[in-house]
Amino acid sequence: MIKITLISVGALKNKALQSLAVDYIKRLQPYARLELIETPAASFGKSDQDKAKKLEKKGLEKVLHRFESESVYLLAERGKLYDSRKWADFMDSYDGKDLVFVIAGALGWDKDLLAKYQCLSLSALTFPHELARVILLEQIYRGLSIGMHKSYHY
16 A cells, blocks of 8 residues: 655645545545645745745755655646656555655745755646645545546546
């Protein structure tokens, strides 16, 4: 069974998105051991966005040191894109191993983290970080379902 850790900056505050996330987390239980970790989101204004990114980076680094860098993937708009079948193959390649996905906060990534870790993209489009969490959970479920030959993906 694959172990997946989903690290995200900030809590999921939107009630509708919380409900969707809970649904996909329940669906994943037979196929994966899922751990959710939320690191603090920094408050910011127009003049202190760089400072906020650095604070969020520090919060992430306190967690990320526990994982081997080869298994950590940042979700970023310029990351590697997969179609659903290739995504399922990617997920299958981690069966029995740890896989870590990290979602940035509203301001995106500090450049040092982008340089240190591999990046994946959910789409060529950009999504709000809270919505990206739900989309990622759905895509994890879809990929594992394809790998298990379930009828979720047509």
